[in-house]
Amino acid sequence: MSATASLAQTTLLNVSYDPTRELYRDINAAFARHWKETEGQEVTLRVSHGGSGAQARTVIDGLDADVVTLALASDIDAIAQRTKKIPADWQTRLPHNSSPYTSTIVFLVRKGNPKGIKDWDDLAKPGIQVITPNPKTSGGARWNYLAAWGYALDKWGSEEKARDFVASIFRNVPVLDTGARGSTITFAQRNLGDVLLAWENEAHLATKEFGADKFDTIVPPLSILAEPPIALVEGNVDRKGTRKLAEAYLQFLYTPEAQTIIARHHYRPSRPETVADKALIDAQPKLKLITIDEVFGGWAKAQPTHFGNGGIFDSFAKARR
Amino acid sequence: MSEMAATPARARRGRPPALYRVATEAPLARWALIVLALGFLTLFIALPLAVVLTEALRKGLGAAVAAIREPDTVSAIWLTLTVAAIAVPLNLVFGIAASWSIAKFDFPGKSLLITLIDLPFSVSPVVAGLIFVLVFGAESWLGQWLIEHDLKVIFALPGIVLATVFVTFPFVARELIPLMQEQGTADEEAALTLGASGLRAFLTVTLPNIRWALLYGVLLCNARAMGEFGAVAVVSGHIRGLTNTMPLQVEILYNEYAISAAFAVASLLALLALVTLALKSFLEWRHGDKLASRSRH
Numbered sequence: 205m206s207a208t209a210s211l212a213q214t215t216l217l218n219v220s221y222d223p224t225r226e227l228y229r230d231i232n233a234a235f236a237r238h239w240k241e242t243e244g245q246e247v248t249l250r251v252s253h254g255g256s257g258a259q260a261r262t263v264i265d266g267l268d269a270d271v272v273t274l275a276l277a278s279d280i281d282a283i284a285q286r287t288k289k290i291p292a293d294w295q296t297r298l299p300h301n302s303s304p305y306t307s308t309i310v311f312l313v314r315k316g317n318p319k320g321i322k323d324w325d326d327l328a329k330p331g332i333q334v335i336t337p338n339p340k341t342s343g344g345a346r347w348n349y350l351a352a353w354g355y356a357l358d359k360w361g362s363e364e365k366a367r368d369f370v371a372s373i374f375r376n377v378p379v380l381d382t383g384a385r386g387s388t389i390t391f392a393q394r395n396l397g398d399v400l401l402a403w404e405n406e407a408h409l410a411t412k413e414f415g416a417d418k419f420d421t422i423v424p425p426l427s428i429l430a431e432p433p434i435a436l437v438e439g440n441v442d443r444k445g446t447r448k449l450a451e452a453y454l455q456f457l458y459t460p461e462a463q464t465i466i467a468r469h470h471y472r473p474s475r476p477e478t479v480a481d482k483a484l485i486d487a488q489p490k491l492k493l494i495t496i497d498e499v500f501g502g503w504a505k506a507q508p509t510h511f512g513n514g515g516i517f518d519s520f521a522k523a524r525r
Numbered sequence: 526m527s528e529m530a531a532t533p534a535r536a537r538r539g540r541p542p543a544l545y546r547v548a549t550e551a552p553l554a555r556w557a558l559i560v561l562a563l564g565f566l567t568l569f570i571a572l573p574l575a576v577v578l579t580e581a582l583r584k585g586l587g588a589a590v591a592a593i594r595e596p597d598t599v600s601a602i603w604l605t606l607t608v609a610a611i612a613v614p615l616n617l618v619f620g621i622a623a624s625w626s627i628a629k630f631d632f633p634g635k636s637l638l639i640t641l642i643d644l645p646f647s648v649s650p651v652v653a654g655l656i657f658v659l660v661f662g663a664e665s666w667l668g669q670w671l672i673e674h675d676l677k678v679i680f681a682l683p684g685i686v687l688a689t690v691f692v693t694f695p696f697v698a699r700e701l702i703p704l705m706q707e708q709g710t711a712d713e714e715a716a717l718t719l720g721a722s723g724l725r726a727f728l729t730v731t732l733p734n735i736r737w738a739l740l741y742g743v744l745l746c747n748a749r750a751m752g753e754f755g756a757v758a759v760v761s762g763h764i765r766g767l768t769n770t771m772p773l774q775v776e777i778l779y780n781e782y783a784i785s786a787a788f789a790v791a792s793l794l795a796l797l798a799l800v801t802l803a804l805k806s807f808l809e810w811r812h813g814d815k816l817a818s819r820s821r822h
Contacts, residue, residue, distance in 0.1 A: 265662030265680075266664075
C-alpha cells in the first residue's frame with residue numbers, strides 16, 4: 205500500500221461538471237507546469253466530467269475526488285451533508301464565494317435568428333422549441349430555470365406569474381438531456397430546437413466548433429449571475445496525503461495566469477483586473493445580472509423549493525402528463 | 526399461392542422429405558424472404574457500420590490513427606482489453622460449471638438457477654451498475670469497510686470487471702445448457718464405467734463434445750464485455766485516462782466535438798468484434814470437418 209500512497213501524492217483528481225472540459229484541460233497543463241517550476245515535482249492531474257448533480261452523487265458514493273469544481277453550491281452542499289468530507293462552511297474558505305469564475309446564461313439561436321428570439325418572453329411563445337438539460341440532473345439547467353424565473357419576477361413582481369411563465373417555457377422543451385454538453389450536441393449536432401439555453405462559454409464553444417455561420421448568440425438584457433464554486437474534499441485529501449497539492453491547485457485558479465485562461469474560455473474571471481489582456485474582458489457583453497442570494501435567498505432555499513422531490517419543477521412534469 | 530394453401534393438408538399427412546418441401550416452395554415467397562433478410566441486415570447492420578467507418582476516415586486515415594494513439598484513448602483501449610481478459614475467463618469457468626450442473630444433475634433449486642442465469646438479460650444494465658454502487662458505494666456498510674481498508678471496488682478496475690461479469694454471464698451458460706441437455710450423460714457414464722476419473726472424463730469426453738458451443742459463447746461474451754456501456758458507465762466514475770473504457774471514451778470524444786475521433790475509436794471497437802468473429806470462422810473452417818458430426822454451430 206505504501207507504493208500507492210507515494211504515487212497518490214502527486215496525482216490529483218478534479219471532479220467537475222460538464223462544460224469545463226476544455227477549460228480544465230488548459231488550466232491543468234498550466235498548473236502542472238507551475239508545480240514543476242515551483243516544487244520540482246511532476247504531477248498527474250486527472251479529471252472527471254458529467255452533469256453536476258450526477259458528479260456530486262459519485263463523490264458521495266465514494267469517488268476519490270481531491271477537489272470538486274461543480275456547477276452550483278447546492279451540489280457541493282449535498283456532498284458536505286451526506287459525507288462530512290467537506291466542512292459545512294466550505295463556501296467561505298476561498299475568495300469570491302469560492303468561485304474563481306462566474307458565468308451567465310445566454311441564448312444560442314440558428315443563424316439569422318429566424319424566430320426573432322430576443323428576450324425571455326420569446327421562449328414562452330407557442331411554437332418555439334427550447335433546448336435545455338434537465339434541472340434535476342444538470343447544474344446549468346437549474347441556472348437556466350432560475351434565470352427565467354428571475355426575469356419573470358423582475359417583470360411582473362409575482363411568484364404566481366413567474367411559475368406560469370417558467371412552466372410555459374418548459375412546455376416548449378422537446379427533450380431534456382442530463383447534462384449541458386448533451387443539450388449542446390442535441391441543438392448543434394442533431395439540429396433540434398430553435399433556441400438553446402446555454403452557459404455563455406458553452407455558446408461560444410459551440411459557435412467555434414460548428415462554425416460562426418451556423419449560430420448567433422443572443423444576450424438577453426437580464427440574466428443570472430451563475431457562480432460555479434470549487435471546494436477541497438478534505439476527507440479525501442487527508443486520507444490520500446494530497447492536501448498541499450490540492451490546496452495549491454485551488455489557489456492557482458485565482459492567479460493572473462489562470463484568470464487569463466478562464467477569460468479566454470469565455471468564463472467571467474472573478475478578478476478581471478488581474479487579466480493582462482484587457483480586450484478579453486471588454487469583449488464580454490454587459491447585462492443586468494441577478495443573483496441567487498438576492499432573488500431566491502440562496503441555494504439552501506432555492507434547491508428544495510424548486511428542484512427537490514415534489515418541488516415546483518416536479519409539478520410541471522406532473523402537469524404535462 | 527395454391528401450392529402454399531396445399532401445404533397444411535400435406536403436413537397433416539406427415540412431413541414430406543426436406544428436398545421435396547424446398548423444391549415446392551413458391552419462388553416468389555423464397556425471394557421475398559431472402560430480400561427481406563438481406564434488406565434488414567443491410568439497413569440495420571451493414572449501413573451503420575459503413576457510416577461509422579466513413580465518419581472515422583472523414584479527416585483521413587492519419588487523423589484516425591492519431592486519434593486512437595491519443596493517451597486517454599490508449600488507456601481506454603487497454604482498460605477494455607484488460608476487463609475482457611478478466612471477465613471472459615471468469616464467465617468461461619462459471620458458464621461450464623453452471624451448465625454442467627444443470628444439464629447433468631437434478632437438484633432442488635435447479636429452475637431457480639436457470640432463472641438467475643437469465644437475470645442479466647432481463648435487468649437493465651444501468652440497474653445492474655446501480656446495484657454495485659449501492660453495495661460497494663461509500664454509503665453502504667461494505668463500502669465503508671472497503672474505504673477503511675484502502676480497497677477500491679467501484680470507480681476502479683474491480684467495479685468495472687464486476688459490472689462486466691454481471692452483464693455477460695449468461696452468454697456461455699446459455700450456449701452450453703441446451704447442447705449439454707441434448708447430449709445427456711451417456712458418454713460420460715461410459716467413460717466412468719471404463720475407469721476414467723471425473724476430470725479425465727470432463728477433459729476427454731465432455732469438453733470435445735461442447736467445444737464449438739463453448740467457443741461461440743466465449744466469443745459472444747467477449748464481444749459484449751468489450752462493448753458494454755450502461756453498467757460500466759454507472760460504476761466507472763469517468764476518470765480520464767484511468768476508468769474510461771472504449772465505449773465511454775467514444776461518448777466523451779463525441780461530446781467534445783471530436784466527432785471523427787469518436788468514430789475512429791468506434792471503428793476500432795467494431796473491428797475488435799469483427800476479429801473475434803473472423804477468428805471463429807477460421808477455426809470452424811480449419812477444424813470444422815473433423816468435428817462436424819459433433820458440432821452444433
